[in-house]
Amino acid sequence: MKIISVLLVLVASCLSGYMADDEGEPRLLASKNILNQYLVENKDLTVEYKIFNIGGSAAQNVRLEDAGFPEADFQLVAGNVQATWERIAPNTNVSHSVIVRPVSSGYYNFTAAEISYSAGADAKKRQVGYTSSPGEGGIVNFKEFNRRFSPHVVDWCVFAIMTLPSLGIPFLLWWSSKSKYDSKPKRS
Structure with missing residues (x-):
């Protein structure tokens, strides 16, 4: 998943040279990554969002909202699934992390988060975009995880x-x- 972020930045840097006619506009690229190697029921799951501004001006009133973690399936441990930034300067990035805990095991489709921002002087016109989607992930039962990975001292x-x-x-x-x-x- 980290490879996707690197490729996203690489593509963004390549495309920024081709956007000479829109240099005054902010352009946001965003990624959403699950940082855990194993997704386990009732164990913390870390989600990281990265937002890159590859445009020529600052993005104003940036809002990140992720509706992909319903309360019936996930418990919010730390962070917030909604974040705002007053301004993201050109050629900079910001990151945001959320820790959630899956309530049950099974396969779950991790969807993209929504990003909205104002482009420069026209604060009423909002641009809407989406992060990358981590895709489907299997959340393993806690007993099964312990059976496989515990040290079995007893x-x-x-x-x-x-x-x-x-x-x-x-x-x-x-x-x-x-x-x-x-x-x-x-x-x-």
């Missing part, structure tokens, strides 16, 4: 206790035999 302790007789008894027999023959004096 399991290893039980294994060690169960293997102790099969390793300990031959060792004790060898030790008693060795000490029996080592204690006799050598004949000259």
